[in-house]
Amino acid sequence: MIKIGMLIGDRYEILEKIGTGGMSDVYKAKCHKLNRFVAVKVLKQEFSENTNFVSKFHVEAQAAAGLMHPNIVNVYDVGEEEGINYIVMELVEGITLKNYIEKKARLSVKEAISIAIQVSMGIEAAHNNHIIHRDIKPQNIMISKEGKVKIADFGIAKAATSNTITSNVMGSVHYTSPEQARGGFSDERSDIYSLGCTMFEMLTGRVPFDGETTVAIAIKHIQEEMASPREYVSEIPVCVEQIIFKCTQKSPDRRYQSMGELIVDLKKSLMYPEENFVKIITAETGGETKMISEDDIAEIKQRTDHIDLDEPMRLNERKIQKMTSAELDLDEDDEVYAPVSGEQPSKTKYQQMDEDEDDDEDEEYDDDDMDPKMERITTILAIVAAVIIGILALVLVANALGIFKGDKPGTTQESTEQTQSETVIMIDVVGRDVEEAKKMLNDLGLGTKVTKQESDQYEVDQVVEQSVMAGEEVALYTTIDLIVSSGTVGIEVTDVTGQDEMTAKSALEALGFKVTVTTASSDTVEAGKVVSQDPVAGSKAEEGATITLTVSSGPEIVKVKVPDLRGMSETAAKEKLTEVGLTCGSVSETYSDTVTQGCVVSQSYSPDTEVDEGTSVNIQLSIGPEKHTYKYVATLDAPSGYSGGNVTITITAADGDVRSFATSSFPCAVNETGFAVSSGTLTYSYTSVTTQMVYDEEMDEEVEEEVSQEITTSPVTVEFVQE
DSSP states (O other), rough: OOOOOEEEEEEEEEEEEEOOOEEEEEEEEEEEETOOOOEEEEOOOHHTTTTTHHHHHHHHHHHHHOOTTTTBBBBEEEEEETEEEEEEOOOOOOHHHHHHHHHHHOOOOOHOOOOHHHHHHHHHHHTTTTTOOSOOOOOEEEEEEEOOOEEEETTHHHHHSOOOOHHHHHHHGGGOHHHHHHHHHOHHHHHEEEEEHHHHHHHHOOSSOSSSSSHHHHHHHHSOOOOOOOGGGGTHHHHHHHHHHHHTTTGGGOOOOOOHHHHHHHHHHOTTTTOOOOOOOTSSSSSSOOOOOOOHHHHHHHSSSOOOOTSSSSOOOOOOOOOHHHHHHHTOOBBBOOOTTTOOOOOSOOOOOOOOHHHHHHHHSOOOSSSHHHHHHHHHHHHHHHHHHHHHHHHHHHHHHTTTTTTTTTTTTTHHHHHHHEEOOOOOOOTTTTHHHHHHHHHHTTEEEEEOOOOSSSSSSSSESSSOOOTTTEETTTTTEEEEEEOOEEEEEOOOOBBBHHHHHHHHTTOOOOOEEEEEOSSSSSSTEEEEEESSSEEEEOOOOOEEEEEESSSOOEEEEOOOOOOOOHHHHHHHHHTTEEEEEEEEEOOSSSSTTTTTTEEEOOOTTTTETTOOOEEEEOOOOOOOOOEEEEEEEOOOTTOSSSHHHHHETTTTTEEEEEOOOOSSEEEEEEEEEEEEEEEEEEEEEEEEEEETTTTEEEEEEEEEEEOOOOEEEOOOEEE
């Protein structure tokens, strides 16, 4: 079982767990031999117990170790120790393409094409070395902090797909090619299909086919046509849409035939996004049988004896022998036909023909009517087609018998024989450098376990002894124990783990060693104390040798984003902080005209700010709008038409508060206070006395008479001022 701080392979110190998957866990480790950080992928226990899977796992990982490309996560080492099967890979600081898509919802066209080009270049490098990935998906594509795109798990997918691993299939079925879904033969063009599905998801934010079960999704890959990505994102150029369509054709023969072809079109799409330059082979061209009419035959007879085979004319294709599913170990309804010309059929469903059709043709065109040249050409082409069908039958039968299982294109006959026999002849590696010896044994399909031992006879890192003698027959994938020289007698390295840095350095320097110090986070070792040492305690090293101490910097500081608490109640805000690993600090109150009383108005850290886990966040709660009082201060003139007497002045606030008083002296000073609102209205009420001439019947003359009238002016809006 892997534990933090343990050393595997005598060189890789496990520092922390950084990821987990269906088949393995991934740890960050330090290679003390090359003084660099690496990623160590460790097989889970249930797969480590599967001997067949472990064997293929080692062989495929060793093959992938030969790949060196800037767009591939490089494999450095593969090994086994005490039941722990592991692969050492390049450590990529970044996120997976899957997480990047989820974070951004979908990518822009330029960004998606740029990523697709880098992925294609990595896949092309692998295909050039006869290695097929077979599990291209966003989860296996890493984007580093510098923006570099790298493909992970090269060589591992083949080992996985050769076993029944439900978790792996579950994660990959959204991107699997139709031929993989059927369980048939897959080649480089399967990677092209999966990349097409990945481009679809980058541009639309969704997978091309989805369903409730993996079987339902697989059937869709086989039977249903892919929807246009432009249905979801209309600004996707037509040429990019057509590139995705060509990558995801049901028939491999109608896809891009190499990553190089795809890269050319991807680059064109960046330069000429408005052009539709993608050429897709339609289902009606390339492999179907076509009949020559009587006029065509008559024209051929009229020609000279010379027939130009390069002329772009389709000759009549004869149906080749139909091979049943029982003969070729195919699916129940599969039938295979090949044209006389030797072309690969381009249709996804092989063309069905009536066996009586050939008999009718033979009766209509007998030997006497056929041109001699035409007969010779037809005979030659028929022989070529028969040879092709024979080879195809042999390959399919051999594949059904498992002869080629585990092989990669380019594998030598010798390695094939070794795979079949499951044994190899042990070679002599005594006296060789340990790295050279490990490579030689790995090439034979054998693993290694290295143990250091002092030796006066052999130089440092030379093999002193091997557990199996040269010439002996040994089972494939056996682990060979190698005793390797650590040099002449040296000074025993004392154990300083758990000591503080200064004490440990002093103890080692007193023995004559040089000391270098590196730091690493640790949840179990106190900050400032030694977590591990290299060489380990008890081993011997020459005087003056360098001892590397790894000193704890304490628990790893985890950064979390501060959530947006504004508008939440006090209880909800505290629960949210606890949920993300933060604590609630001080709680204060403030007035707010916009936030409901009792809810958060502000917080001490802005939303989405990254802080250390456990940081306290202070909050302010609303106590509602701040209360103010207002006053009305003014000097009023007499109303228009006023000639004397008392005037009642009424001030009515907007909330209904009424103030009134009477005066007969103008100008009149007003100073009313204690209003709760900032505005109101002003009115005047008074009695107006006027004289008018009226006729007095008794006196038989006009006389003056006073007339009184109650007048109230229209309300005038007035503003109050804050007290």
